Every structure is written in C-alpha cells, then in structure tokens.
Amino acid sequence: MFLPKPSLTKSGRYYAPVEIPATRTKARLQAAQRVSTSPPRAVPGVASATTTQRITLVIPALNEAANLPHVFARIPSCVDEIVLVDGRSIDGTVDVARALRADVRIVVQSGRGKGNALACGFAAATGDIIVMLDADGSTDPAEIPHFVAALHEGFAFAKGSRFIGHGSSTDLTRVRRTGNRVLALGVNMLFKTKYTDLCYGYNAFWRDCLPHMNVDCDGFEVETLINVRIARAGLTVTEIPSTEHQRIHGESKLNTMRDGSRILRTILTERMRRRTTPAHPDEWRPVFRELPPTVTG
Numbered sequence: 130m131f132l133p134k135p136s137l138t139k140s141g142r143y144y145a146p147v148e149i150p151a152t153r154t155k156a157r158l159q160a161a162q163r164v165s166t167s168p169p170r171a172v173p174g175v176a177s178a179t180t181t182q183r184i185t186l187v188i189p190a191l192n193e194a195a196n197l198p199h200v201f202a203r204i205p206s207c208v209d210e211i212v213l214v215d216g217r218s219i220d221g222t223v224d225v226a227r228a229l230r231a232d233v234r235i236v237v238q239s240g241r242g243k244g245n246a247l248a249c250g251f252a253a254a255t256g257d258i259i260v261m262l263d264a265d266g267s268t269d270p271a272e273i274p275h276f277v278a279a280l281h282e283g284f285a286f287a288k289g290s291r292f293i294g295h296g297s298s299t300d301l302t303r304v305r306r307t308g309n310r311v312l313a314l315g316v317n318m319l320f321k322t323k324y325t326d327l328c329y330g331y332n333a334f335w336r337d338c339l340p341h342m343n344v345d346c347d348g349f350e351v352e353t354l355i356n357v358r359i360a361r362a363g364l365t366v367t368e369i370p371s372t373e374h375q376r377i378h379g380e381s382k383l384n385t386m387r388d389g390s391r392i393l394r395t396i397l398t399e400r401m402r403r404r405t406t407p408a409h410p411d412e413w414r415p416v417f418r419e420l421p422p423t424v425t426g
C-alpha cells in the first residue's frame with residue numbers, strides 16, 4: 130500500500146493523501162481523491178486510527194421495508210454493527226430488517242423525524258467509527274470503505290458530497306438541487322467552510338465527534354446542523370465523492386418548502402449561537418428504546 134505525502138496545490142487547496150492499493154483503477158483513484166480545506170491533524174479528543182476500530186452503521190428508516198433488501202445486500206463486511214432506527218413504521222420494516230440480518234439492532238426513536246432518529250441511533254451505536262446513510266436505496270453502502278479510509282488517514286469527519294469529483298445524484302429534483310446549492314453558499318459564507326454539498330445523508334465520523342455534533346433537532350435539517358457544528362468545532366473535514374441514486378420504492382418524506390425553511394432557520398440560529406458543545410459529555414445523548422433481539426434456534 131502506497132500512501133503519498135499531503136501536498137498543497139497551486140490554488141492553495143489541500144489534497145488529502147490517498148491510499149493507493151496496487152490494483153486500484155484510474156476511475157477508482159479519482160473516486161478516492163478528496164479535497165479538504167486543511168490538512169489532517171490530530172484533533173484533541175478524536176481517537177487515533179488503527180485498523181482494528183469497530184464500525185457501526187446507523188440507518189434511519191420510516192416505512193422502507195421494500196428497500197431494505199437492496200440496502201442490506203450491499204453492506205460491506207467491514208461493518209461490525211448495524212443499528213436500524215425505526216420511526217414506528219407500519220409496513221413491516223422491522224421484520225424485514227430482522228429477516229435480512231439476525232444481528233441487526235432495532236432502535237425505536239424517542240420522538241419524530243430523521244434528526245431525532247439519527248440522534249437515537251448515534252446514542253445506541255457502540256462503534257469507534259459511525260457511518261450514517263439512508264434506507265431507501267439512494268445511498269450505496271458499498272462506498273463505506275472510501276469514507277472509513279479517510280478517517281484512518283486522520284480526518285475527524287468524512288462528509289459525502291454529490292458535487293465533487295465523480296459524485297452525482299439522480300435523486301435530486303431541480304428545485305432541491307438549487308436550494309441545496311444556495312444554502313451551501315450561505316453556510317460557506319457564514320461559517321468559512323468550503324462545502325460543495327450541504328443536505329446529504331451519507332457521512333462517517335469518529336464517535337468522539339458526537340458531543341460536538343450534539344444532534345438536538347428533529348427533522349431534515351439534521352445534516353445541516355451536523356455540518357455546521359463540526360465546522361465550528363474546528364474538526365478536520367474531508368469530502369468524499371458519492372453517487373446518489375433514486376430511491377427504489379416509495380416516496381421521499383421531505384417537503385421542499387417546509388424543510389427548506391427549517392434548514393434556513395437552522396443556519397441562522399446556529400450563526401447566532403455561542404456554545405456548541407454540551408457541558409456534560411453525555412448531554413447530547415437522547416433516551417432511546419431498543420427492541421430485544423429475536424430469539425433464534
């Protein structure tokens with residue numbers, strides 16, 4: 130395995146080192162290339178990387194029974210723990226998840242919305258590395274190794290982006306794409322970030338980031354809240370090119386106007402806030418309920 134030294138480009142932007150296994154093709158190399166605004170460095174409180182760290186995958190799911198077979202089939206073997214956070218689905222989501230993976234942990238969220246679901250999933254996760262992605266087939270679990278590799282290179286947070294490198298989306302409508310771009314511009318101006326994507330649900334991070342993220346929102350503003358708080362905490366962030374597909378079955382629960390204005394409100398509120406990290410290390414942790422595992426044999 131060859132690990133090139135970090136280097137600065139002519140434009141002054143930092144290209145993170147990329148692990149290059151001998152078998153990697155040109156396309157995969159481009160896929161692994163990441164641009165960051167700062168070099169990876171040791172972050173106080175963020176675990177140092179070894180290859181033995183455990184990985185938890187957190188999947189929020191609300192009536193996604195028909196999509197789970199596709200999603201679970203693509204989860205790579207490097208994932209040690211799967212936490213599915215159910216939003217009290219009525220389509221058999223929990224039964225399907227259990228039929229697919231006997232070892233899946235089922236968490237019932239304490240409140241409502243994707244933000245609350247992720248907060249509960251993060252609270253339940255036991256891994257050193259936490260990966261979050263969607264249950265509708267739009268985010269591909271096969272990309273997880275790219276995210277994890279970035280964390281092992283020294284970044285605190287690996288943030289999926291549909292608009293960098295070979296990243297793309299066939300799921301976004303034109304209105305949502307424009308809204309995402311405008312909101313990302315606003316965040317970049319207000320928080321001095323260089324994000325190419327703001328509202329994407331595919332990320333990975335060391336568990337030490339959790340108190341900094343302090344996820345305390347309910348809805349689809351959750352990704353924005355996380356992205357803003359990790360930037361304000363000074364954590365090292367790198368963007369990973371990611372391909373978003375159309376959800377396979379069912380419809381998006383996101384309402385462009387309602388959730389767009391929630392995201393805007395979140396950005397403005399975060400800009401006004403002073404304290405971002407909870408005083409107590411467990412203050413961010415919501416109460417959640419976990420269903421007992423199914424008895425087998």
Ligand SMILES: Nc1nc2c(ncn2[C@@H]2O[C@H](COP(=O)(O)OP(=O)(O)O)[C@@H](O)[C@H]2O)c(=O)[nH]1
Pocket residue numbers: 188189190191192193214215216217238241242243246262263264265267330349376380381382383
């Ligand atoms: N547990 C839970 N999951 C949710 C909730 N709302 C959305 N999700 C999940 O969050 C992911 C993204 O939701 P989706 O409707 O596809 O939104 P979009 O991708 O932004 O269009 C999917 O896996 C949903 O099942 C919720 O209230 N509770």
Ligand SMILES: [Mg+2]
Pocket residue numbers: 263265267376381
């Ligand atoms: Mg979706």
